[in-house]
């Protein structure tokens with residue numbers, strides 16, 4: 224099977240800091256990939272390269288087997304890659320509907336219709352339909368986002384990311400700021416996305432969340448990929464060991480340990 228996304232040999236430095244060193248990532252259709260690692264391991268940087276927010280120093284990106292070059296998140300979005308940012312980037316003073324449609328070019332097709340031809344009522348109907356499809360429970364799409372709970376906001380952010388024929392949704396710490404009861408809802412949403420044939424990359428420090436939803440888990444340590452395992456063939460201990468450097472695939476262990484100082 225051709226990977227939906229393939230990143231090959233990605234390296235990136237920020238001045239003296241080598242954030243990523245020849246990292247490979249593959250993501251298959253309908254797959255939920257957990258991307259884990261300690262703070263500063265390079266997770267967000269790798270995803271920002273995938274969306275075109277950063278340019279890699281070396282390495283290539285392939286989408287459905289074709290080489291792509293994303294100059295900006297605008298480009299990756301046009302090809303179906305969406306990122307839900309850690310800070311959500313929602314406009315609190317605007318309605319749920321307005322947030323779903325925020326910053327979209329009017330000509331892009333959404334859910335079979337054309338946004339260009341939509342008036343406010345149609346937009347509300349589309350937003351309602353989207354939330355319904357994703358089984359997101361929010362009283363009214365007219366509510367201002369600032370009046371919603373953290374979990375509901377996260378749902379709107381994910382809904383917004385998937386409204387426009389997304390193939391891949393990247394979530395960077397979607398559950399970090401949530402109350403325990405809201406976490407389950409977000410994890411459920413990831414399952415619903417999979418049902419809709421959307422592949423997901425989930426970054427989380429909450430390993431229990433990753434183990435609950437991911438098909439495969441990839442571990443970064445100090446910018447190096449040190450593990451990639453089907454979730455069914457690993458466990459929390461092994462993943463933690465990979466994250467902190469107790470174990471490692473290939474020759475990476477020595478290198479990572481050597482940099483501890």
Ligand SMILES: Nc1ncnc2c1ncn2[C@@H]1O[C@H](COP(=O)(O)OP(=O)(O)OP(=O)(O)O)[C@@H](O)[C@H]1O
Nearest residue numbers: 237240241242260261262263264265266267268269
């Ligand atoms: N724009 C930037 N300028 C300079 N250094 C950066 C920049 N972005 C990331 N870095 C550095 O690159 C390394 C990887 O950072 P990154 O944000 O990718 O880590 P992360 O795995 O997402 O960490 P966390 O779990 O804390 O979010 C860090 O050392 C960080 O300081």
Ligand SMILES: [Mg+2]
Nearest residue numbers: 266267268395
């Ligand atoms: Mg990060």
